């Protein structure tokens with residue numbers, strides 16, 4: 582019996598993953614990834630790059646994807662709390678254009694596995710957040726694309742009512758809507 586609870590979502594290829602946390606009087610231990618357990622759950626992929634980013638409250642990174650080198654991502658939060666969002670941009674997917682979001686936090690230790698073919702982003706809800714993730718392909722800056730975070734057709738319900746401001750990089754401010762981006 583593996584040490585992860587894989588929760589399928591209503592979007593194919595998207596899983597919430599709950600690790601087993603072994604707490605004791607020192608603190609806790611958990612495996613955050615295990616090739617065999619993931620393979621047994623049907624997630625047989627090889628990760629080639631690990632990333633880490635730290636962001637202040639209100640920072641929104643995304644929605645990003647790579648055209649020719651789509652990346653599957655296993656994402657988690659090691660400090661703070663974020664609302665993590667993906668949008669299905671797989672051309673023939675029955676859930677094309679559909680979004681799915683989840684709260685990932687240091688507290689809940691939940692992970693999100695996002696297979697290739699999704700645009701991905703998150704907004705930081707806590708004072709600050711550290712975000713770490715594994716990718717199934719390398720970063721190809723020349724191949725990067727993006728979708729505007731508040732695309733009215735996708736209508737992501739970002740839980741930002743309590744945030745003083747949303748902070749975007751210059752790059753993330755200039756993305757277009759899904760229908761203008763992926764004609």
Ligand SMILES: Cc1cn([C@H]2C[C@H](O)[C@@H](COP(=O)(O)OP(=O)(O)O[C@H]3O[C@H](C)C(=O)[C@H](O)[C@H]3O)O2)c(=O)[nH]c1=O
Nearest residue numbers: 632634642643645646654701702703719720721750752
């Ligand atoms: C993504 C990436 C970036 N960089 C360099 C390029 C820039 O000089 C600097 C910041 O890059 P960027 O502003 O694109 O970082 P994010 O806005 O966090 O981008 C990420 O945001 C969302 C949440 C994602 O899912 C993607 O992994 C990724 O697009 O790191 C690298 O050297 N390697 C990389 O894999």
